[in-house]
Every structure is written in structure tokens, then in C-alpha cells.
Amino acid sequence: SAYYLCANRGKRSLAVDLADPQGQALVRDLAARSDVVIENFKVGGLARYGLDYDSLAATSPGIVYCSITGFGQDGPYASRPGYDVLIQAMGGLMSLTGQPDGSPGAEPMKTGVAVADLFTGVYASTAILAALRHRDRTGEGQYIDMALLDVQVSMLANQASNYLVGETVPRRAGNAHPNIVPYQVFATADGHMVLAVGNDGQFRRFCDVAGLAGYADDPAFATNTARVAHRGELVPVIAERLARGATAEWVSALQAAGVPCGPINTMDAVFADPQVRHRGMQVRVPHEAGGHVDLVRCPIRMSATPPRT
Incomplete structure (x- = not known):
């Protein structure tokens, strides 16, 4: 599916039965030869298989282990599953998005893409890179606890600051900006x-x-x-x-x-835009099933080590 290609391009995959001791041994072997382990099981879900951070770090002390959950590893909501729209709601974003009360169609609104999921991935990448820098200096790995709700609250940015400083609850303002006009x-x-x-x-x-x-x-x-x-x-x-x-x-x-x-711009206009086309944001790559598929290019530009699609 197109969604699958968006989320999984460029990855090598294998299926492992974690309930089977052979599967657990395979994951431990992979981890011993890896820099980073990322998992998004429910809190404590991997401990029963001996694949939690403490278990892997016992034999691989330099491992960087990142857990991504809806609400984090502790707190009253830690055991709850987390989904993007739920996090947008509970984390305040939907209260800020949509037409003002009293306007036609006024109601809290989610964004058009799963921003809580996506930003958590970006924050997790940043945390992992910082942990690897620490590991390179000291030889010490570490555990990273990433929560979608934490990230969503941090993404409230100026709106959160407006509230924390002014103690006034911001309301939905449609497409207007609370601090800049027009x-x-x-x-x-x-x-x-x-x-x-x-x-x-x-x-x-x-x-x-x-x-x-x-x-x-x-x-x-x-x-x-x-x-x-x-x-x-x-x-x-x-x-x-x-x-x-x-x-x-x-x-x-x-x-x-x-x-x-x-x-x-609508989506067709985005990919027809002269600047988007000049920057090569649409790329055609071969697919293992035969033929080619069009994908979005990685936006990172680096002079010495540019990403490859």
C-alpha cells in the first residue's frame, strides 16, 4: 500500500516469534551487533522475553535503547495504549485547532497528518543521536523513554508559553495567529x-x-x-x-x-510547484516487485554524507 511505502521504505525486515526462545536469541544476537534498539511495545512488554533494556545492556553495555509509548514508562496513564488522534486531543493540540466557537463548523480539529506520531519520531532520532555521542565519548549506552504525550505537550510551543506566562487558556482561532496580525x-x-x-x-x-x-x-x-x-x-x-x-x-x-x-496548494499543486520540483522532492525508485514507485525525497541536505533513497 502507499501508506506502507511511506512508513517502511529503505528498511530491511524480518519476522521473529518473540514467544519462541529461538526468536528471543535471534533478537539478542542482533542487538549485540547493533548500536541502537528501538521498540514500541506496551510498558514492560519485552521484559518477559528478556529483551528489555536491562537484559540487553547486561551483555551490551554500549547499547542505546529507545522505547516509544503513548504516555511514557511511568505515571497513571503508563499502561494505556496511545494513538495519534488521542494524543492530539489529550495534549491540547485539538483545543487550538479549528474554527472559533460560534463560527460555522466550529469544533476541535485534528491535523491532516499524524503530527504527534511524526514529531515523536523526530525527537526520538535527536535523542538517539545525542546518546550515541555520549556512548562514543564514554562507552556507556543508555535508555531513552519517549512518550507521544510528552512530545505533544512540548509541541504546544508559544501557545503553552502564552498560557504558562499569562494564565489565560488559549482558544481556537481558526487560521489566525495568537501573537501576529495579519x-x-x-x-x-x-x-x-x-x-x-x-x-x-x-x-x-x-x-x-x-x-x-x-x-x-x-x-x-x-x-x-x-x-x-x-x-x-x-x-x-x-x-x-x-x-x-x-x-x-x-x-x-x-x-x-x-x-x-x-x-x-492542493497535493497536485504541491508536486507541480517549481520550487518543490527544483529541490527534487519527488523521486522515482525501483521496487523489488518490479517497476518503479514515486516517493517523497528525504528533506535533509548534507554536503558530505547526503541521504540516499
Whole structure:
């Protein structure tokens, strides 16, 4: 399946019966010749087979062993299974995603891809690399406890900081940004676009292109702090102006003026985009069953050791 290819490309696989002593011996042999073991069994699930960290480290003290679970190795939820949508809900992301209360279609919303799963993989990779650096210096391996919920909470980023510092619970704001204005989706005459004004100079240039004379000099809108405070007055004015022109026209004019903006690409438009094509993000590779398959290229660019697909 396409999903299988996404998750398993580039891997060599084998099936092992962990309940069979021969299977357990095979895994122990593989671990003894490996730098890293990664597992995502339920808490304690591998101990009964003698394949937990303590068991493997007894004969391979340099092993880096990473366990990935929904809620971590300890705490009141440790025994629960964890799934991405559940973690997005419990970790606060869904409370921040979707249209504001009272708007059409307002409800908590998950993201379009499994970001809690994916970010946990990225964080686990970072932790493993750090542990390998430590092992290379000291010869000492270590155990890594990665939890989807921990990662999701850490991903709340500025929204978590807004709450912890200001003690105000953030609410869903649709496509608007809690700390920057204008930084959201706007409807155009033929669709939608994103406007991402990141500083006051960009706002002035936006006003020049959009024909909003005087707004950049008005104390109510001249600074981002003021625009955030007066977003209810400013956003409808911008929305009315952008609705007069087509997306491509606005994007062309605003980009020429150095104002960050862009279309909202569908998947076909993503892979037809000139920058995406230039960067080679779509690659064709041979499949062992015969023929070829198109995949997404690894985004990491390295001068000496580039990844191979």
C-alpha cells in the first residue's frame, strides 16, 4: 500500500516469534551487533522475553535503547495504549485547532497528518543521536523513554508559553495567529491565500500594494502589538480588499514587494510547484516487485554524507 511505502521504505525486515526462545536469541544476537534498539511495545512488554533494556545492556553495555509509548514508562496513564488522534486531543493540540466557537463548523480539529506520531519520531532520532555521542565519548549506552504525550505537550510551543506566562487558556482561532496580525488565511476572488506579515516593515509594504493608505501610520495598526489589540478592526478591512482580486494576482504583487504570502496548494499543486520540483522532492525508485514507485525525497541536505533513497 502507499501508506506502507511511506512508513517502511529503505528498511530491511524480518519476522521473529518473540514467544519462541529461538526468536528471543535471534533478537539478542542482533542487538549485540547493533548500536541502537528501538521498540514500541506496551510498558514492560519485552521484559518477559528478556529483551528489555536491562537484559540487553547486561551483555551490551554500549547499547542505546529507545522505547516509544503513548504516555511514557511511568505515571497513571503508563499502561494505556496511545494513538495519534488521542494524543492530539489529550495534549491540547485539538483545543487550538479549528474554527472559533460560534463560527460555522466550529469544533476541535485534528491535523491532516499524524503530527504527534511524526514529531515523536523526530525527537526520538535527536535523542538517539545525542546518546550515541555520549556512548562514543564514554562507552556507556543508555535508555531513552519517549512518550507521544510528552512530545505533544512540548509541541504546544508559544501557545503553552502564552498560557504558562499569562494564565489565560488559549482558544481556537481558526487560521489566525495568537501573537501576529495579519497572519492567516484570506478569501480571494477565486479561492484563498495565506498572508504572513511578520514585521512592521512588511505591513507597510502590504498596505502600499493593497491600497490601504494611512493604515501603516495609524497608531492602532502601526506596530504588531497594536495590530493584535485591534485585529477585530483590521482583519475585516484586509479581507474586504483581498476579496477583490484573484489569488495569483495578489501573490505576484505582494511577493514582488517582499511581503510573505502564498497560495494554499492542493497535493497536485504541491508536486507541480517549481520550487518543490527544483529541490527534487519527488523521486522515482525501483521496487523489488518490479517497476518503479514515486516517493517523497528525504528533506535533509548534507554536503558530505547526503541521504540516499
